[in-house]
Amino acid sequence: MTMSQDRETRGFQAEVSRLLHLMVHSLYSNREIFLRELISNASDACDKLRFQALDDDSLMENDPEPWIRLSVNADAGTLTIADNGIGMSREDAVDNLGTIARSGTEKFLANLTGDRKKDAQLIGQFGVGFYSAFIVAERVEVFSRRAGEPASAGVRWESDGQGEFTVETVEREQRGTSVVLHLRDDAREFLDADKVRSVVQQYSDHVAFPILMPEQAETGGEGEQGESEWRAVNSATALWQRPRTEVSDEEYQNFYRHISHDFQDALTWSHNKVEGALEYTSLLYVPARAPFDLYHRDASRGLKLYVQRVFIMDDAEQFLPMYLRFIKGVIDAPNLPLNVSRELLQDYGPVRKIRAALTKRVLQMLKKLGNDQDKYATFWAQFGEVLKEGIGEDPDNREAIAALLRFPSTEEGAPGAVSLDRYLERAGDGQDKIYYLLADNLDAARNSPHLEVFRKKGIEVLLLTGRVDEWMTNYLDEYQGKKLVNAARGQLDMDDREEEAKAAEQDDPLIKRLADSLGDQVTEVRPTGRLVESPACLVLGEDELGPQLRQMLEAAGQPAPESKPALEVNLSHPLLARLQGIEDQAGFDEIAELLLDQALLAEGRLPKDPAATARRLNRLLQAQAERA
């Protein structure tokens, strides 16, 4: 750090330097987004001022009408974005314009590849904000003064984006912030006021404050323009207050980008005005891509809250449940008190009611999205795992959430292929259960011996390989009155005659001999109608903890109770028939152990002592080789 009087030079946080470098490189072909980002910041600053002025009117300093001004100075080669919003103190400028205070940034940056196209997409997910200025500017100056502070508390911040910035205290009459971009030679198109105007109209028309440009192009720099000559280039009304029929799809998408900082279009949205005692307007969007921090505990989530069009807060998470944390949007609830705080929102009756209504609204919107297979597949791939959390978290809407689930199945293998409704449609009235199989991955699921009997009978089985699927199925007992049944658990109870036949085989002496041989490695050995080609498989009891939940518990450092399976054997399999005749007990025990080991392997799991299994296999191979 170097200092001369009150001027100091500082280094950017390491993450900022890396982000800047990669961003300038990868966003070059998309560069007009810098204007949208800087106008968004200016609009946020106006929102913040209006909110703080609710408590302290003097912050308005006799200049109560918010504005955003854009001006070009062709001689100096600058484009200036100015606002009379909340402004920044010197400390604010150092904190906000030199660091990235988002958890997970380091990990996010590690994912950037240097491949321009891929990185542009990733960076879009991250949101680049102020730093996008450096895509077009070789040098950026920021002049600012915080509302309510004296003119002597102004700040000038400057950087060429190469790793350092300088700050100094300056005199500044005007409240708010001016960002002066010294444009690169290859970005001089933004010195053309008509070009700037058209970009603003394209991306930022919905900004709720007037965006002003001088009547005549080519003139004006900071403060040179008389106020009467400024003319609004946007419509400056809050988009969500306009009737649905008057807002074009493009306007909805631009507004989405404004509030989400996403580069991609939203998949769909729902815009509603609710009247009556609980009046509110909501505009909710489903993004096409998950943010990089979807699973971070402290990631931003929730809606932008407005009360009577006055911005109150970002990330008002009380209006939607956790499992819908990916929804972006705005809620304007004119009857909430203007001084509402996060704490108050938490426990406030009307907010709870709005939350219940918005939750239903989102679930309906997703149901409708389900009609568009391609879009729904995108949604499911990005947010399916999060939505599943709702099955456990939101009993009131469980059936509606279940209708949105998608799984691969034995009939259709694509990850988001089969809904429960489609399954039931195919199953027909004759089948009163929905069968599913849990596995670590699709290959293991498809090859599971548990599917043999279902294949034989032509019954579809859903293949559940998601991280939270086992947890989820604990909460999802039935759908549309039909029980969900784990194909690898308990007695299957598919066909009464078969059950009876199996019961008769229960006394088979081989069953008892196997049980004695395996001892307490299994709860019991029983004959099965489950298998066609395989000799044996493992079956967990209805209430035993499955392997996925066990892993989750262990990862969370919690002890997981031991769960023991039963070994089910296929008495019509030739191996079992041969086993009957083996008199040598040691030889019998060896094969019994291998029967158990292969059942574990078939499920993609390892035997308790893999080395012992290998030794048994080797002995078997050797005997086979000697015979050959």
Ligand SMILES: Nc1ncnc2c1ncn2[C@@H]1O[C@H](COP(=O)(O)OP(=O)(O)OP(=O)(O)O)[C@@H](O)[C@H]1O
């Ligand atoms: N015009 C402005 N007036 C006042 N503060 C500003 C202005 N522009 C930027 N800032 C401050 O700088 C911070 C960083 O801005 P930046 O655009 O990088 O991120 P952000 O707006 O917080 O996040 P994101 O862009 O992802 O929403 C802002 O949060 C704000 O505090």
